[in-house]
Amino acid sequence: MKKVVLILLAIVCSLSIKAQENELFKDREYPQWFSDAKLGIFIHYGLYSVPSYSDKEQYAEWFYKGLISGDSLRINFQKDVFGEDFEYRDYKDLFKAELFDAAEWADLFAKSGAKYILFTSKHHDGYCMWDSEYAKGWSSATTTPNRDFCAELADEVRKRGVKFGLYYSLTEWTNPLYRWTVDTNISIDNYVDKHLIPQFKELVDKFKPAVIFSDGDWDFNHTSFRSNEMVQYYYDVVGEEGIVNDRWGIGFNHGYATPEYSSGIMDKNRPWAECRGLSRSFALNRNADLETYLTSEDLIKHFARLVAAGGGLTINVGPSADGKIPLLQQERLLDLGKWIEVNQEAIYGSRAFETVYQNQDMTTNRIDEEINFNWVRNAPMKGVKEDDFSILWKTNLSPEQTDTYTIYLEADEEAGLEIKNSKNESILKLVSQKQEVKHKVKLKKDENYTFELSYQEKTHEAVVKLFWESSKIEKQPIKSQWEGEVSWQETYVCFTKNNGNLYAISLEPISNSLTFTLDKSPDVNMKIYLLGEKEIEIPWTYDYENNKITLDTRQITPANITTKGAWVFKLENYINHIEQ
Numbered sequence: 183m184k185k186v187v188l189i190l191l192a193i194v195c196s197l198s199i200k201a202q203e204n205e206l207f208k209d210r211e212y213p214q215w216f217s218d219a220k221l222g223i224f225i226h227y228g229l230y231s232v233p234s235y236s237d238k239e240q241y242a243e244w245f246y247k248g249l250i251s252g253d254s255l256r257i258n259f260q261k262d263v264f265g266e267d268f269e270y271r272d273y274k275d276l277f278k279a280e281l282f283d284a285a286e287w288a289d290l291f292a293k294s295g296a297k298y299i300l301f302t303s304k305h306h307d308g309y310c311m312w313d314s315e316y317a318k319g320w321s322s323a324t325t326t327p328n329r330d331f332c333a334e335l336a337d338e339v340r341k342r343g344v345k346f347g348l349y350y351s352l353t354e355w356t357n358p359l360y361r362w363t364v365d366t367n368i369s370i371d372n373y374v375d376k377h378l379i380p381q382f383k384e385l386v387d388k389f390k391p392a393v394i395f396s397d398g399d400w401d402f403n404h405t406s407f408r409s410n411e412m413v414q415y416y417y418d419v420v421g422e423e424g425i426v427n428d429r430w431g432i433g434f435n436h437g438y439a440t441p442e443y444s445s446g447i448m449d450k451n452r453p454w455a456e457c458r459g460l461s462r463s464f465a466l467n468r469n470a471d472l473e474t475y476l477t478s479e480d481l482i483k484h485f486a487r488l489v490a491a492g493g494g495l496t497i498n499v500g501p502s503a504d505g506k507i508p509l510l511q512q513e514r515l516l517d518l519g520k521w522i523e524v525n526q527e528a529i530y531g532s533r534a535f536e537t538v539y540q541n542q543d544m545t546t547n548r549i550d551e552e553i554n555f556n557w558v559r560n561a562p563m564k565g566v567k568e569d570d571f572s573i574l575w576k577t578n579l580s581p582e583q584t585d586t587y588t589i590y591l592e593a594d595e596e597a598g599l600e601i602k603n604s605k606n607e608s609i610l611k612l613v614s615q616k617q618e619v620k621h622k623v624k625l626k627k628d629e630n631y632t633f634e635l636s637y638q639e640k641t642h643e644a645v646v647k648l649f650w651e652s653s654k655i656e657k658q659p660i661k662s663q664w665e666g667e668v669s670w671q672e673t674y675v676c677f678t679k680n681n682g683n684l685y686a687i688s689l690e691p692i693s694n695s696l697t698f699t700l701d702k703s704p705d706v707n708m709k710i711y712l713l714g715e716k717e718i719e720i721p722w723t724y725d726y727e728n729n730k731i732t733l734d735t736r737q738i739t740p741a742n743i744t745t746k747g748a749w750v751f752k753l754e755n756y757i758n759h760i761e762q
Contacts, residue, residue, distance in 0.1 A: 206410055207436040213423050215345070216393070216438065217453045218531040219297035220489050221522065222347070223515070224457055224498035225287075226302050226464040227331070229273040229309045231503040234466040235259050238474060239558040242500070243465035246270045246307045247355060270307070274325040282329070282505025288338035290507065294515035295522035297530075298345040300395050300496060303332055303385060308354035312388070316381040336389055347393025350385060352378065352407055352431070353400075374408055386416050394426045395440070395457075395496075404431025413437075425453075440496075443559040444569070444642060448491045448538065455494035460511050462559065466500035473564070475510060478517035482747030485518065486687045490676035492534035517746070525713050525750040528685035532678035540698050541671035548666045550575065552659035553635060557644035562668060569642070571670035575635045577662040584627040585652040592618040594645040595638055602632040618647075633662070682758035686733075686751045692743065696733045696751070700724070702760040704731065704753065713750045718742055720751060 226243050236242040237255055248256035249270055260268055291299055304310045304317075312332035313323035323330045336346045354360050359373035386394075394416055399407065409430035417424055428437035439454035441447050443462075447454055460481070461467065461474045476484065481497070488495050497518075499511045522529055548563060553575060561568045581587070591599050593614040601610040601623065609631075610623045625631060637646045651657040675698045678685045688696055703726060710733060711717040721734040733751060743749070 207413070210417070210436075211422075212438065212453050213425055215297070215423065216425050219345075220494040220529050220532070221294070221296045221485065221518075222298040222300060222393075222455065222494070222496040223291045223294060223296045224300045224302075224349070224459075224464065224496045225501065226305070226349075226459075226466075226498060227501045227505075228302060228305050228311060228465075229270070229277055229307060230305065230465050231501060232273045232276050233260065233263070234468045234500075234502065236463060236467050236469060238467070238470055239462055239556075239560075240467075241465065242463045242467040242469075243302075243305055250355060274309070274320070277322075277326055277503055279322075279327045279329060279331075279503070279505040282327075282331070282334075282501075284331075284334040284338040287335065287501075287507065288342050288344070290512060290515060291339065292342040292344055294519040295526070295529075296344060298347050298393055299335075299339055300347045300349050300393060301332060301335055302349040304351050304354075304381075305349075306351045306353050306355050306398050308351075308357055310381075312385070314381055315384060316377055332385075332389055336391075345392035346389065347395065348385065348389060348391040349395040349397060350382065351398040352396055352409075353398030370402060370406055374406070379408060379412060382412050383415055386419050390420050392420070392424060394424070396427060396429045396437075399429045399431045399434070402431055404434035407431045409434055428452075447493065448534075450492065450534075453493075455496045456488055457496040457498065459498040459500065460514055461500075464498045464500060466502055466508065472510075476514065478514050479747040481514050481518055482521050482745075483689050486689065486748045487539070487673060487676055489529055489532060490534060490678055490687065491538050521745045521747060524715065524745050525685075525687075525748075527680060527683075528678050528687065528713065528750045528752070532680040532685070535677035535679045535684060537677055537699070537701070539673045539676045541673050543669070544672045545667055545669050548668060550664040550666055552661055553646060553648040553664060554659040555644070555646050559642065560644065562644075566668055567670045567672065568644075570640060571668060572636065572638045573646075573666050573668050575633075575637075575664045575666045577633050577664045579631050579633055579660070579662050580628050581625045581631075582627065583652065583654050584625070585654060586622050586624050587650050587652045588620055588622050588657075590618060590620045590647070590649040590651075590657065591635075592645065592647040592649075593637060594643045595640050597635065597637045597646050599633070599635045599648065602634075604630050606632075633660075635664075679757045682755050684753040684756040686753065688749045688751065689747075692735050692738050692749055694734075694736050696735055697730055699729055700731050700756075701729050703729070704756055705759045708756060708759070709754045711752045711754065712738060712742070713752055714742060714744045716742075717752075 230243045230245045233245050234242055236245060245256055303312060308320060310317040310321035313330045314321050318324055339346045357373060359377055361368040407430065413426055426437045427440045429440060439447060439449050439452055441456045443458045444456055460476050461470045485495050499507050501507045559568060561571065589612060591597055591612045591614045594616060597614045599612040600608055603609050610621060612619055612621055635648060648660050649657050650660050674690050676687050686698060703724060710720040710722050712720055718738065722731055724731050
C-alpha cells in the first residue's frame with residue numbers, strides 16, 4: 183500500500199510540475215516584428231568550415247560527429263588531406279578567417295531583404311565564436327583568428343537596421359562534463375550548472391540578441407537542461423521584443439516553430455519559420471554538386487509558398503574558412519532581395535489568406551534499374567516537390583532460377599508491392615509503413631511475373647528499397663527495367679493578404695492569362711495590378727457560376743517583368759470588400 187501511495191504521489195507531482203512548466207510562458211505574446219519579418223539569414227561558420235566536407239546529402243557542420251562515430255568518408259578525407267595524426271582540435275590553427283569582413287556580410291544580408299540574422303555562436307563541437315570565459319583556448323578570440331565574430335557582426339548588422347540573433351547549442355559532443363556521450367545514464371547536472379547556464383547567461387548579457395535559436399536538445403527533457411530558467415533569464419534581459427525558438431529539450435512547449443527542410447507547417451498557434459540551407463548542408467560542403475543548390479527561381483518560389491502558408495524562412499549561408507561567402511550563395515540572396523524589394527507589400531507584415539495554395543496535378547516518367555533509394559530531404563528528380571509525391575513502378579520479370587525467394591520492402595512512409603503470375607493471379611502482397619517487411623514466395627524459372635510497387639512520400643525523409651534473396655543469390659536489389667510514373671501536386675498560385683488587399687502570387691511564367699478560384703465574388707470595380715517598378719493594371723473577368731477569376735495578361739511583355747521566379751498581382755481592396 184505504501185508503495186502505491188508513493189507512486190501516486192510521484193505521478194501527481196510529475197503532472198503538477200508539467201502543468202507549471204506549460205503555464206510558465208503562456209501569457210507572453212510573441213513579438214509582432216518577428217511575424218512581420220518573414221525572412222532571416224542563418225550563418226553556419228566555425229572550425230567545420232576548414233574541412234567543409236561531408237557526403238552530398240549530409241550536414242558538413244557535423245564533420246566532428248562523423249569522426250567520433252566512425253564515418254569512414256570523413257575519417258579518410260581528414261587523413262588524406264591533413265595527415266595521419268591530425269585531430270579535429272588542430273583545425274583551430276588553420277581557421278584564419280583572413281578575408282572575413284563583417285560590414286561586407288551585413289551589406290549582403292540587408293540587400294537580401296532579411297529582417298534578422300542568426301549567427302552560430304557555438305555549434306555542437308563547443309567551439310565558441312565569441313570571447314567566452316568558459317571556452318578559453320576553444321574560441322575564435324583565443325585561437326588563431328583572434329577575433330570576436332559575434333561582436334563584429336552584431337555591430338555591423340545593427341547599423342543596417344537588421345536584428346541580430348544567435349544560434350546556441352545546448353549540446354557539446356566532447357565537453358569533459360558532457361558524460362552522456364559515453365553513458366546516457368549519467369546525470370548532466372554538473373555540465374548544466376558549471377558550464378551551460380553560466381555560458382548562456384554570458385552570451386545573453388554581452389549581445390542581448392533579438393532572437394535565440396537553441397539546438398542540440400534531442401536527448402534530454404527540458405527540465406534536465408533547466409531551459410525554463412535560461413529562457414526566463416533571456417526574457418528578463420532582452421525584454422518583450424526578444425523571441426526564442428522551440429528547441430529547448432523534450433517537452434518544451436514554447437517558442438516559434440522551426441521545421442527543417444520542410445514544405446511548411448501552417449501552424450496558426452505560434453509563429454514559425456522554416457530553416458534550411460541553400461544546398462543540402464548548412465555549413466559549406468565542398469563535396470556538394472551544383473544541382474544540390476536551390477536556383478534563384480527555386481528559392482523565390484519556396485519563400486513565397488512559406489509566406490503564403492503564414493510562416494517565414496531562415497535561409498542559411500555557409501561561408502568558406504577564409505570568411506568569404508561563396509559567390510553562388512551571394513547571387514541567390516541578391517536575387518531574392520530584388521524580388522522582395524519589388525513585391526514587399528505582399529510579403530512584410532502579410533498574413534495567410536483562407537485559401538493558401540491552388541494546385542494542379544503533375545506527372546512525369548522515369549526508368550530505374552533498381553529500387554534502392556534514399557533521397558533524404560529531396561525529390562526523386564528535378565521539378566518534383568520534395569514532399570507529397572508518389573511513384574508507381576511496374577516491371578515484368580522472369581527469374582533465372584526456380585526457387586523460394588525472400589522479398590524485402592522498406593519505406594520511410596508507405597509502400598506497397600504486388601506480384602502477379604502469368605495468369606494475372608496475385609501471389610504476393612506486401613505493405614511497408616516506416617519499417618522493413620519481408621515475405622517468402624516461390625518463383626519459377628522463365629515464368630513471366632508482373633511486379634507493381636507504389637510509394638507515397640508525405641514529408642521530410644524519403645526512402646524506398648526493394649530487395650530479394652534466395653538459396654542462389656545473396657540479398658540484393660531486384661534488377662530490372664522499372665517503369666516509374668511520378669505524381670505530385672504543383673502549386674501554381676498562392677496568396678497573402680495585407681492592408682485590405684489580396685495578393686495572388688503566380689509561380690508559373692506569365693502567359694496570356696491566369697485563372698484561379700475566388701470563393702467570394704469581388705467588387706465589380708476592383709482594380710488588379712501586376713507589381714513591379716511600375717504597376718500595370720490588369721483587365722479581369724469573373725465567372726460567378728464557378729467562382730473563378732481570370733486575369734488577362736496579354737499586355738505584359740518581357741520589358742514589363744522586372745523579377746523572376748514568381749509574379750505578384752494585387753487585388754486592390756478585395757479583403758476589405760469580402761469582410762464588409
